[in-house]
Amino acid sequence: MTASWKISFGLMSICLLQCRAxxxxxxxxxxxxxxxxxxxxxxxxxxxxxxxxxxxxxxxxxxxxxxxxxxxxxxxxxxxxxxxxxxxxxxxxxxxxxxxxxxxxxxxxxxxxxxxxxxxxxxxxESGTVSIPGGNVTVKQGGEVELECVTTAWFPAPTISWTQNGQAVNSSLYNTTSTAHGDSFNSTSTVRLTASRNARVECLASLSTLTAPRSSSVYIEIVPKPPDWTVLIAIVVSFGSCGLLVFLILGIVICYKHRKEKKQNYQDEMRRVRTHSRLSVISTTEQVRGQANEYYESENQRNDTGDWTESGFMKHRHMTFV
The missing domain is CATH 2.60.40.10 (Immunoglobulins)
Known part of the structure; x- marks a missing residue:
């Protein structure tokens, strides 16, 4: 039994060595x-x-x-x-x-x-096609942009990545899904970017046998953000309010002065009128008395030049006696 086992083992070893050789x-x-x-x-x-x-x-x-x-x-x-x-x-x-x-x-x-x-x-x-539907994008500064990259007829499913102005986009900003379509794969990758400046965004699909990735690119153009007029409006309103208040005060002062001057002028006019009326009455009375009595002299005294005075008023008058 032992000898038979040894012979079998030896034949098996020889066969293995021959097969290996x-x-x-x-x-x-x-x-x-x-x-x-x-x-x-x-x-x-x-x-x-x-x-x-x-x-x-x-x-x-x-x-x-x-x-x-x-x-x-x-x-x-x-x-x-x-x-x-x-x-x-x-x-x-x-x-x-x-x-x-x-x-x-x-x-x-x-x-x-x-x-x-x-x-x-x-x-x-097998490499297929790469495209970014929609073409170039215009967005306000600071706005968010969502781009989609579509690859069709690839085998196996390609590795998709994104670049912005030649710099790799962080993989956390995009996600990719692939589905079988017959004997090939279609993939969709979506990226979300914050638009801070004009940029060239590129989607790259690669396989191990490709010497360079297949790619598609679009441009993101920034529209200038409209100016914030809040501060300027606040300043204008503040200065406008101050200016309006100053004009209001000046208007009140001018109106007050004008009314005061008008009142004073009215009082002066009334005084002048009363004075004129009084003088007219006196003059008329003196003329009547002079015609009645050529030697009559009123209480008004005549000075050396022949002028008449009354209560501090001096009046030049040329009298003709008949």
């Missing part, structure tokens, strides 16, 4: 490759020792055969090609898939006759 005779690089749709992708097989025929398969379909003895390379279609590596012996073969499509994604198998097949994995990405 056989698998190590063919190496395929890279074992995982990701390519962008319509690009070319290469796989390199290194074969140790003599070999006669090598077959290449993509997604389970044999697409190319190499016959070493006749130096023949037989592709199934023009999109597949092979060649021996430069400056090496025939132990190195380069296999190329041209203009890869999504249908090429999957296993790529190198099968060297007499050896174990070696398998690599091919992934194919």
């Amino acid at each position: 056989a698998s190590q005779k063919v190496q395929l690089e890279p074992l995982n490759s990701t390519a962008l749709r319509d690009s070319d992708v290469q796989f390199i097989a290194t074969i140790q020792g003599h070999w006669e025929v090598t077959n290449w398969g993509v997604r389970g379909i044999q697409v190319l055969t190499i016959i070493n003895s006749t130096n023949s390379i037989i592709p199934s279609e023009d999109r597949f090609s092979a060649r021996f590596c430069v400056n090496t012996s025939r132990s190195c073969v380069e296999f190329t898939v041209h203009n890869v499509t999504r249908a090429d994604a999957g296993e790529v198998v190198c099968n060297v006759q007499g050896h174990q097949p070696v398998t690599a994995q091919l992934y194919v990405q």
Whole structure:
């Protein structure tokens, strides 16, 4: 029983070593490759020792055969090609898939006759469109702007980011959702920005195979904020109120002075009129008395020049006696 177990173990070990040695005779690089749709992708097989025929398969379909003895390379279609590596012996073969499509994604198998097949994995990405609907935006300074970026027909869903005047926008200011649409993905990303100055805002969608992100951009134009007239109005109202009060006071003073002067002028006029009336009465009386008695002299005394005086008033008068 013990001897039988030992024999079985020894045979198993020999088989494993032989399988390992056989698998190590063919190496395929890279074992995982990701390519962008319509690009070319290469796989390199290194074969140790003599070999006669090598077959290449993509997604389970044999697409190319190499016959070493006749130096023949037989592709199934023009999109597949092979060649021996430069400056090496025939132990190195380069296999190329041209203009890869999504249908090429999957296993790529190198099968060297007499050896174990070696398998690599091919992934194919596809870029679609990027757009910011609505175009340029005009907003008041300090206002909030909401922009939406839409990507369609991508595989896998792209990584979306935003920039403002070339500076990355904080990821907390935008959110992105992606949904499957057939065998591709559509994504929507929404960003909210505070408009403090004119800015160029750009949405970028990227994949690992893209040398540069696909992008779409718009411009945010700031409309000058209308001036705040509150302070100026308050100042104008204050000065206006003070000026109105001053004019009111001046008006009252002027009116008071005018009324006072008018009253005084009225009193002076009345006094003048009374004085004139009194003098007229006296003059009339004296004329009557003078006609009655040519020697009559009133209580008014005549001075040396022949002028008559009455109660402090002096009146020049030329009298003619008949």
